[in-house]
Each structure stands twice: as C-alpha cells, then as structure tokens.
Amino acid sequence: MKPVNTTMAGLGTTVFEVMSRLAIEHGSINLGQGFPDQDGPEDVRRVAAEALIEGPNQYPPMTGLPELRQAIAAHAERFYGLDYDWQSEIVVTSGATEALADCFLGMLNPGDEVILLEPLYDSYPPIVERSGAVPKYVSLQPPEWSLPLAELEAAFGPETKMILLNNPMNPASKVFRREELETIARLCVEHDVICVCDEVYEHLLFDDLQHIPIAGLPGMRERTLRIASAGKIFSLTGWKVGWIEGPAALMSTIAKTHQFMTFTTAPNLQKAVAYGLAKDDAYFEGLAGDMQAKRDRLGAGLKAAGFDVLPSDGTYFVSADFRPLGFSGTDEEFCRLITIEAGVTAVPVSAFYRTGKVEHLARFCFSKQDSILDAASAKLADYFGSGSG
Numbered sequence: 544m545k546p547v548n549t550t551m552a553g554l555g556t557t558v559f560e561v562m563s564r565l566a567i568e569h570g571s572i573n574l575g576q577g578f579p580d581q582d583g584p585e586d587v588r589r590v591a592a593e594a595l596i597e598g599p600n601q602y603p604p605m606t607g608l609p610e611l612r613q614a615i616a617a618h619a620e621r622f623y624g625l626d627y628d629w630q631s632e633i634v635v636t637s638g639a640t641e642a643l644a645d646c647f648l649g650m651l652n653p654g655d656e657v658i659l660l661e662p663l664y665d666s667y668p669p670i671v672e673r674s675g676a677v678p679k680y681v682s683l684q685p686p687e688w689s690l691p692l693a694e695l696e697a698a699f700g701p702e703t704k705m706i707l708l709n710n711p712m713n714p715a716s717k718v719f720r721r722e723e724l725e726t727i728a729r730l731c732v733e734h735d736v737i738c739v740c741d742e743v744y745e746h747l748l749f750d751d752l753q754h755i756p757i758a759g760l761p762g763m764r765e766r767t768l769r770i771a772s773a774g775k776i777f778s779l780t781g782w783k784v785g786w787i788e789g790p791a792a793l794m795s796t797i798a799k800t801h802q803f804m805t806f807t808t809a810p811n812l813q814k815a816v817a818y819g820l821a822k823d824d825a826y827f828e829g830l831a832g833d834m835q836a837k838r839d840r841l842g843a844g845l846k847a848a849g850f851d852v853l854p855s856d857g858t859y860f861v862s863a864d865f866r867p868l869g870f871s872g873t874d875e876e877f878c879r880l881i882t883i884e885a886g887v888t889a890v891p892v893s894a895f896y897r898t899g900k901v902e903h904l905a906r907f908c909f910s911k912q913d914s915i916l917d918a919a920s921a922k923l924a925d926y927f928g929s930g931s932g
C-alpha cells in the first residue's frame with residue numbers, strides 16, 4: 544500500500560488524551576487535561592437545551608448564526624474597544640482548534656516560515672507542517688518565561704509569513720505585558736507578518752491583570768487574526784464553539800477554508816453562546832475571581848507538599864518544579880509516577896516544547912472543585928512524606 548501522510552502518521556497521541564486515559568486506568572484525580580469539573584452556567588445550557596428541542600436543527604449559515612456573530616462583535620467592542628464587522632470579519636468555528644487550523648491552512652503557502660513560541664499548544668506544529676510551511680521555534684524558559692528578544696528578532700526574516708502568539712499562554716500561565724506585545728507588533732509591522740493570536744484564556748487573568756489583545760496595537764488590526772473559545776469563557780469545553788475575528792481582507796479566505804473544514808457548528812450551541820456573551824460584567828469577573836481562588840488553593844497545597852510552585856498570571860494552570868521533592872527523572876516519568884503511585888495526574892511540560900529542553904516541571908489544572916484540589920494536595924503530601932499524618 545502507498546504511504547499515508549507522513550506528518551500525520553508520525554504523530555503520537557496528544558498528551559492530554561494519554562494522561563486522561565492513564566488517570567482513568569489508575570483511578571487518579573485528573574489535574575492533567577485542562578477542563579473544569581463543573582459545567583458552566585445553567586442558564587446558558589438551558590438556552591442550548593431549549594434550542595435543541597425547538598429547532599431549527601439544520602445547517603446554520605456557514606460563517607455562524609447572525610445573532611452569534613453580532614454578539615461576538617459586541618463582546619470585542621465591550622471588552623477591548625475592537626470594532627469588527629459581524630458580516631465580513633467574524634467566522635464561528637467548531638472550537639479554537641478548528642480556528643487555528645483554518646488560519647494555518649488558509650493563510651500559509653508551502654515554504655512560508657511561521658514563528659511558534661514555545662511552550663505551545665500541541666495542535667500548532669502538525670497543522671503548520673501539513674500546510675507545507677516551516678515552523679521556526681523560539682523558546683521561552685521557566686521560571687520567568689520572558690520573551691528572548693534577540694532570538695525573536697533573529698527569527699524574523701524575508702520568508703516569515705506568520706507568528707503565533709498564545710496570550711494568556713498555556714502552559715506557562717504567562718500574561719504578555721504591553722511592552723512585550725509592542726515588540727511583537729513592531730516586528731510584525733516591519734516584516735509584514737500576520738499575527739494569529741490564540742486568546743482562548745482571555746477571561747482568565749488574575750491579580751487585576753487586564754487582557755490586551757494585540758489586535759488593538761497600532762498597525763496590528765489589519766494583520767491579526769484573534770481566536771477565542773466559548774469552551775473556556777463558559778466552562779463548557781466539550782461544546783467546541785470558537786471563533787476568529789480579523790480584517791475582511793484575510794477573513795474572506797478564512798471563511799473559504801472553514802467551509803471545507805467543518806462548514807458549520809451546532810446551531811443550538813451557537814444560540815446559547817450568543818446569549819452567554821451578553822452576560823453582565825459580574826459573570827466575567829466572577830469567572831476570573833473563582834479561578835484565582837482555585838489557583839491559590841492548589842498552589843498552597845503543592846507548596847505544602849514540597850513543590851516549588853511557579854507564578855500563574857492566567858489560564859487554568861499552574862506549573863510546579865518537582866526537583867525539591869528529590870525526584871531526578873524526567874517530567875514524563877514524574878507524571879506517570881504520581882498518577883500511578885500518588886493518585887494525582889498532571890501533564891509534563893516538555894510535551895509543549897519541540898526544541899527547548901524543559902523537563903523539570905509538571906502542569907496542574909486547577910479548574911476543579913475545592914474538595915478535589917484539597918484531596919489532590921493531600922495525596923501528594925502523603926506520598927512525598929510531607930503530610931501531617
């Protein structure tokens with residue numbers, strides 16, 4: 544038989560699935576894959592349920608229900624002062640993962656270079672490669688995760704077509720500061736580069752930090768594709784409703800790409816997300832506030848268990864250095880060990896790197912009930928001998 548596609552055949556199974564399966568197999572508390580253990584707002588789910596019964600349940604318009612695209616435009620204006628035309632500048636997708644694929648497949652030609660900042664969400668590299676483009680990796684290193692300016696400047700060249708920015712950044716839990724965004728923006732403008740900004744954690748910033756979409760910086764609106772995910776905004780990750788906001792000149796090709804990826808997304812979910820985006824400020828503030836309290840709770844538990852806990856400015860995640868526990872193996876070995884022996888699952892941070900070597904951190908997801916976070920901390924403390932009992 545002739546060979547299947549080499550990029551796809553060469554992939555392993557995503558670390559999130561691998562660790563979730565291992566967690567199920569060993570009955571451990573799963574703080575690996577990033578998802579809340581309690582479903583988001585009941586009123587939003589009720590709108591989806593009612594729309595499912597009342598219908599229509601046929602294909603919605605290809606770029607999304609008008610009411611959802613209007614709600615997305617209103618959300619961008621309300622939170623960031625960004626002005627997008629709902630008809631020509633917004634495309635609803637089946638999750639941010641599809642949105643990313645639409646951006647890569649729709650914008651890139653073979654031979655184009657794409658700057659990817661590590662650590663990164665694992666769907667980026669394969670789809671960039673599948674589009675025939677060439678990833679250029681720039682690594683951010685713990686514990687500061689600061690942007691390596693000289694390396695970043697050097698990565699930009701005549702073939703650079705795109706940079707992918709994930710802000711807030713998974714799994715570094717980094718929120719890019721204005722000066723860093725200005726540097727990236729300057730380089731994008733100087734080199735005429737498209738910026739795809741994966742902002743799925745836009746409403747999960749802590750300690751009064753404000754989300755700054757790079758699309759709002761001078762010269763960036765016309766070259767930025769902003770990606771969002773209702774899964775993260777409403778703690779409904781299984782819904783897989785996302786979207787892209789961008790200039791009409793790029794969005795027309797994004798829409799044509801989307802039409803042959805999924806064409807559309809479940810209409811009842813779209814309707815419910817439209818409803819949810821109009822929620823009052825208290826909802827959005829409450830989401831970040833609740834998650835910040837969970838960050839602090841798990842962070843304190845991990846610290847008490849003997850980890851060196853890194854800062855987390857945003858996302859669902861906190862990373863912890865396990866070397867103070869006396870473990871000298873790799874992060875993969877560590878995550879398997881704690882799953883099987885301590886009954887707690889995390890994901891190894893090395894899974895988010897392609898070139899940089901970072902093998903001493905485990906990423907823990909804190910979007911869980913307090914009792915679960917406490918139980919996980921207690922199990923780790925017991926296993927590593929720092930428990931009170």
Ligand code: PMP
Pocket residue numbers: 577637638639640641664709713741743771772773774775780783784785
């Ligand atoms: N980007 C990042 C950085 C993520 O962490 C995730 C996964 N949660 C996604 C994109 C994918 O989002 P979605 O579930 O909407 O496809």
Ligand code: GLN
Pocket residue numbers: 557559560575576577578664713
């Ligand atoms: N993005 C999520 C995480 O970082 C997982 C998404 C997935 O499982 N595909 O954990």
